[in-house]
Amino acid sequence: LAKTTQPISMDSYEGQEVNITCSHNNIATNDYITWYQQFPSQGPRFIIQGYKTKVTNEVASLFIPADRKSSTLSLPRVSLSDTAVYYCLVGGMNTGFQKLVFGTGTRLLVSP
Amino acid sequence: GAVVSQHPSRVICKSGTSVKIECRSLDFQATTMFWYRQFPKKSLMLMATSNEGSKATYEQGVEKDKFLINHASLTLSTLTVTSAHPEDSSFYICSATLYSGRAGTDTQYFGPGTRLTVL
Numbered sequence A: 001l002a003k004t005t006q007p008i009s010m011d012s013y014e015g016q017e018v019n020i021t022c023s024h025n026n027i028a029t030n031d032y033i034t035w036y037q038q039f040p041s042q043g044p045r046f047i048i049q050g051y052k053t054k055v056t057n058e059v060a061s062l063f064i065p066a067d068r069k070s071s072t073l074s075l076p077r078v079s080l081s082d083t084a085v086y087y088c089l090v091g092g093m094n095t096g097f098q099k100l101v102f103g104t105g106t107r108l109l110v111s112p
Numbered sequence B: 001g002a003v004v005s006q007h008p009s010r011v012i013c014k015s016g017t018s019v020k021i022e023c024r025s026l027d028f029q030a031t032t033m034f035w036y037r038q039f040p041k042k043s044l045m046l047m048a049t050s051n052e053g054s055k056a057t058y059e060q061g062v063e064k065d066k067f068l069i070n071h072a073s074l075t076l077s078t079l080t081v082t083s084a085h086p087e088d089s090s091f092y093i094c095s096a097t098l099y100s101g102r103a104g105t106d107t108q109y110f111g112p113g114t115r116l117t118v119l
Helices: none
Strands: A011-014 A020-024 A030-040 A045-050 A053-056 A061-064 A069-076 A084-092 A104-109 B004-007 B010-013 B018-024 B033-037 B042-050 B069-072 B077-081 B090-098 B107-110 B114-118
Touching: A011 A020, A020 A084, A020 A104, A030 A061, A030 A069, A030 B010, A030 B107, A045 A053, A045 A061, A061 B010, A069 A084, B004 B090, B010 B033, B018 B033, B018 B090, B018 B114, B033 B077, B042 B107, B069 B090, B077 B090
Parallel strands: A011 A104, B010 B114
Antiparallel strands: A020 A069, A030 A045, A030 A084, A053 A061, A061 A069, A084 A104, B004 B018, B018 B077, B033 B042, B033 B090, B069 B077, B090 B107, B090 B114
16 A cells, blocks of 8 residues: 655645645555545545546645656635645555555644 | 444443444445544554455454454444453544446545543
8 A cells, every 4th residue: 555645734824725745656556546634523524536637626626746656635715614634545446445544644724 | 425424423331341333324335344443633543444245354453353343234334342441442433435436436435433432
């Protein structure tokens, strides 16, 4: 399973764009990249998932370079409620299921 | 998105008793579910993979006799913490994989977690 490396913490202010980068040098060909958000005492919430280039949904964008050894989660115009831990995971399909291993995550603090 | 529920949300029990935690995929079938535990301010640690109709696969260091997993149907997996002790107190989270039918787009959804406190 590919290991991921993220900054331990980041600080931002309301209204700013936040970019969290994740390194996954050993990503395999069939791995794809998924980001989750977790609030205290809650289960992780799916944010976005991608394989290459750029993926965008209503809450975030995910940028993946051609070599796929890293990815960047972009949160536009963060608010106080975006204060949470963000996890980057890589995993692929193997015999029909996806086994995910969580890294340390990035603790994002958004201030007024 | 798909919804995964857990019951109970929190439980307090005496040392030596057993506790069962249920994980359900509410609007989709899940051949595979996963169980994690999380300590305060730490990341999630994968405990085991629960496969419908077969034995669970445990991660290294996780006692299978301590943490019994049963995946009785395509929408239900249970984790039983047997003879619980204070060191088993933790936040237990399950997840289920929603298969999209297209390679590389299956997604894992997580339950809200169960807070176990063993006195």
